[in-house]
Amino acid sequence: MLFNHALALTLLLSGSAAFNVAPKNNPILSDVNKNIAGVVAAGVISAAALLPGAAMAADSLVLGTPLEAKLAAFGEASYPVFNSVKDVSPLTDKFLELVNTKVKAPDATEVAKTAIDGLLAIPDSSINEYKGVLRQGVYSGFKQESCVTLGGSGAALQKFANSDAVKSVDSSKYEALKKKFAPANSVVPTGSNGDICLPPSAAASSKLWVAQAELTFSMPKYEANALITSIAKAGKQATRPSLAKLVPAAKAAFSENAEAVKMVAAGKDVEPSVIATAKAALK
Numbered sequence: 001m002l003f004n005h006a007l008a009l010t011l012l013l014s015g016s017a018a019f020n021v022a023p024k025n026n027p028i029l030s031d032v033n034k035n036i037a038g039v040v041a042a043g044v045i046s047a048a049a050l051l052p053g054a055a056m057a058a059d060s061l062v063l064g065t066p067l068e069a070k071l072a073a074f075g076e077a078s079y080p081v082f083n084s085v086k087d088v089s090p091l092t093d094k095f096l097e098l099v100n101t102k103v104k105a106p107d108a109t110e111v112a113k114t115a116i117d118g119l120l121a122i123p124d125s126s127i128n129e130y131k132g133v134l135r136q137g138v139y140s141g142f143k144q145e146s147c148v149t150l151g152g153s154g155a156a157l158q159k160f161a162n163s164d165a166v167k168s169v170d171s172s173k174y175e176a177l178k179k180k181f182a183p184a185n186s187v188v189p190t191g192s193n194g195d196i197c198l199p200p201s202a203a204a205s206s207k208l209w210v211a212q213a214e215l216t217f218s219m220p221k222y223e224a225n226a227l228i229t230s231i232a233k234a235g236k237q238a239t240r241p242s243l244a245k246l247v248p249a250a251k252a253a254f255s256e257n258a259e260a261v262k263m264v265a266a267g268k269d270v271e272p273s274v275i276a277t278a279k280a281a282l283k
Helices: 002-011 015-019 028-034 066-084 089-102 105-121 124-138 153-161 171-185 202-216 221-235 240-244 247-254 258-281
Strands: none
Touching: 066 202, 066 258, 089 153, 105 171, 105 221, 124 171, 124 202
């Protein structure tokens, strides 16, 4: 499921903006123009899939750093919110409408292409390590009968896979991507309708967020820079008013209760660490 998350989010052009209830403070509006696409805001389905990576290095950019603690905190805070989501499909439709109406088709295609290229460049060893964390940490002890799904996620991911931008990329690359991530995806349980089963606890959710960041930061610099450049170009076409129109759909999906407010706060807390780590990784 991870590669579908990544494609979805890159097509959203760092669409975490929709979950910021104060669009005027949205980091996308300034940081995209600086070629920084590693922005995490509350409510992103898999924000780690947008983190630009460094070449494989002996020292982790995530584990044992302040970023790890903040991502873990966001995973814990977001756990009850994601568990309460009934259907993300309307929000997906709004995102795709934004891309189709506000972003030039060649630029949207370039985002999808560089996203696929970047994910294909992630070392297989990193994917195997991620699979191990999923099996032994995130979904350890998981029981299918207790699965709580992210409502509408199966249909939403299929919509992204069938979007014009993704379909315009060489189909052989997409098939190669599915094959590459199949080992990790096989560990992620799904409900009977294809919706993804969420981590079974807040602690497991924290492990997932950290693991996804660790995996995605293993994307080589060349591919990461290409992805960021394409997102920056396309992102400039998504104006503040057009992004603001996504807010009602995001609020409907993620609510505005106390738990959602706490998740927003955790997202804002982790955001500077994500940006700082991304900048350092790409130097």
